[in-house]
Ligand code: HEC
């Protein structure tokens with residue numbers, strides 16, 4: 001907000017500027033008559049400069065800009081803290097445009113309102129929109145086809161951290177997810193054995209020693225990953241027996257997770273997207289075919 005002092009300073013400065021323009025215009029527009037001998041007195045290599053008045057049409061352009069500025073300053077903000085007779089503000093214009101867009105969007109989505117998420121997943125028109133929304137909002141992390149990447153779940157496979165029901169997916173999109181695998185402060189020797197034991201859970205061959213030692217060490221893991229390592233969707237703890245990996249299958253990659261812990265972060269979208277868009281995106285995830 002401008003103080004009164006600054007406001008008057010701006011008003012006086014703007015007014016003086018406009019008056020100065022008017023004066024300049026009047027002072028230079030005086031017709032000097034058609035006297036061809038009237039020169040400015042400047043001469044270059046024998047060429048003289050005539051002192052002719054500005055062409056009329058040019059002069060009128062200046063008059064129009066001055067009139068425009070006065071009308072503009074009357075209608076719109078510009079004169080200090082005077083708001084302008086139209087009461088126009090950037091934020092009200094922005095809000096109007098957002099409201100207009102929402103109305104258009106609602107009209108577009110009305111067509112889908114009665115369809116369930118699984119019905120939407122079969123609807124070509126809805127899925128074309130779903131794909132565009134996915135490319136704009138999700139592809140940076142989950143890949144353009146939802147195939148995922150290290151640390152970002154593949155949405156096309158049958159392996160789900162949190163579950164594949166439409167309600168669960170809507171919840172994931174609305175609130176985000178932050179699966180926490182804590183740093184358990186295990187000694188290096190235990191980490192090495194557990195990493196190989198986890199590989200064994202996923203079907204890789206491991207030694208008898210790893211089997212036995214690992215089984216007892218795994219006791220601290222069961223509260224989240226379950227007694228058989230099959231995971232827990234309420235916590236987002238992955239199934240360790242399906243040979244599908246979020247962070248990699250090599251012993252080194254698993255050791256890094258066990259030694260340091262890890263936290264995947266799926267952002268929440270409920271403030272960025274409308275519920276219509278979230279529903280369509282959930283349908284798009286279902287249509288990718290996992291589960
Ligand atoms: C900033 C990166 C990022 C963006 C953007 C993102 N996600 Fe995720 N998403 C993740 C991560 C990381 C996880 C895993 C969270 C965890 O490990 O707990 C995840 C998890 C999910 C899951 C749960 C998967 C499962 O196996 O249960 C779904 C479904 C999902 N995202 C869909 C989406 C959709 C749809 C969008 C776009 C609206 C999106 N994500 C945008 C990073 C992202």
Ligand code: HEC
Pocket residue numbers: 161178179180181182184194198217218220221222223224225235236237238240244245246247248254257258262263264265
């Ligand atoms: C407090 C619950 C909790 C405990 C205890 C826990 N984990 Fe985890 N673990 C998780 C969660 C949640 C994730 C997924 C992290 C993410 O989404 O980013 C995870 C991820 C993993 C991964 C990565 C899986 C992949 O697909 O890449 C491995 C391996 C793992 N845990 C093994 C273990 C082992 C071994 C123990 C015991 C020493 C253990 N966890 C203890 C919750 C837990």
